[in-house]
Amino acid sequence: MNLPEMVRRHRVLLISGLVMGLAGAAAKLAQPWMLGRLIEAVGRDASIAGPIAFMALFLLVDAGLGAGHAYTIGRAGENIVFDARRVLGARLLRSRIPHFSRLEHGDVFARTVSDTSIACLTIAQALAQTVTSVLMVGGGIVLMARLDWRLLLATVGCLGLASGGALLLARRMRIAALRNREDIGAFGSGLQRVLGALTTVKASRAEERETEELTRLAARARRSGIRVTGFGSLLNPAINVGTQLSLAVVVCWGMARVATGSLSAADLTAFVMYLFYLVTPLVLLFVSIGQIQQGRAAVRRVTELGAIPQEEEASGQPARLPECDPVARWTSAIRFESVGFAYREHAPVLRGVSFTLPCRGLTAIVGASGAGKTTMFQLIERFHQPDSGTIRVAGRDIADLRLAELRSLVGYVEQDSPLLRGTIRENLTYAHPEAAPVDIARALRLAGLGGFVADLPDGLDTELGERGAGLSGGQRQRLAIARTLLQRPAVILLDEVTAHLDSDTEAALRDAMAEAARECAVLAIAHRLSTIVRADRIIVMEEGHVRAVGTHRELMESDEVYRRLAGLQFATGKAPV
């Protein structure tokens, strides 16, 4: 993400806006000069038509170009904001999971939504404003020097003092603005944190505590916001005091010199008019410098977020590999070869994990909580990279597969089955938007949702709320399973999908898994014995390594840990065998 590059992309619009602004400023600068000439013409009793016509022309040109300048620069600014949001959105979606999961989502939101707008708009507008103001101030000073350099020295002396103070204020304002952007981000994160778990907040009667916390964060943002406003509001008066002072000096001294005849009334009038004209651009110049400082703070935040490490492109056409068959290129759906993995500075989660899954059949993974089962799935999806060893899908090292290829070969149903706001159909066809109605009906039937969806008044077009609100936990899970079945992958990973289901639905889902396992490899993390005993093979995980592999009968005979796990299931009566 390169903001200067984005600004460069819109240089034509920016430069046109700047040229209009500069031409408008030149037309403005010409007006006091013409006024001086008008007063001279009146004094000489000469024709005033020419100076009046020129003044009117400059006035119109100034007004027209001023409007054109504001519109063009504003438009360029919006274009840059659009580019920044588009690129940032895409980079966030392609970011690497370990890096993304370290971010605070509210802060990501603040950076993507409001910092982009502040960064780009203020930079575009304030930069343009600075350039035109510099021309106005510089041009005004040159013309004033031509009228009377002594009066100019007095003016510069008074304004110089004020400008020094204003520059100091602008520096302080930048620091305050950066803090304010961070405080706004922290408030966004706080809000996101509680809104994402609103029912938990209510059930824990934590509304008051959380309201206090939100108020504390909002108060912090208010305090730093007020500091920014405070420095901003001192900028104008600092310049105004300078101009008022110089005006008083110029008028008093100038009048005295007009009285002695060392300065003409026309030149004094033009000089005073320049002084008035100087005030606005001078104030704008410092306001723009202040805005640029604020914008720089936002640019830093946007650039930081844009630098998030990226995965390679994962969207695109699904991969098509030759059918799994002993004489084809691949015979195992998944193969772990001495895989080791640790989350950053943490202790290893997987240690030398090795196993092979054939192309078809249901494999259950069992093990105590925290044994590393979900981590294995996340490694297969390449959300994380193993520290050692090799993982093969369809016979190929996943490190050599394109992500789009890998993720179309593997269907993943996560533990909490996330759904998106939208219709049931949109959720169902999310991984396969072109799915035919007959395939949709089959996937729904296999997941045991056919009757439920048919009974809904809007059927597949029923709208779901945030994260699939409107469906029960089990229905959400089955919809996620139907989505994966529709994708027809070579491998299906199911992470505790039967956890939310009643016995009838679980039985239906077991049939669905069995049917899917006839066409592809199904790897299911399971806690229910009823699912486990029907698996073609069971992998027993213990503290990050594979302890045993076998059928239920074999493991009951040979593995003590498995016997204990199975015994617990019998004891709690969670599922019948």
Ligand SMILES: Nc1ncnc2c1ncn2[C@@H]1O[C@H](COP(=O)(O)OP(=O)(O)OP(=O)(O)O)[C@@H](O)[C@H]1O
């Ligand atoms: N993002 C992470 N950062 C650091 N440690 C993590 C992260 N995710 C998981 N872990 C740790 O890795 C270990 C294995 O977690 P994992 O989710 O793979 O276990 P699991 O066997 O699937 O457990 P469960 O059956 O409870 O879902 C746990 O000790 C967990 O605390």
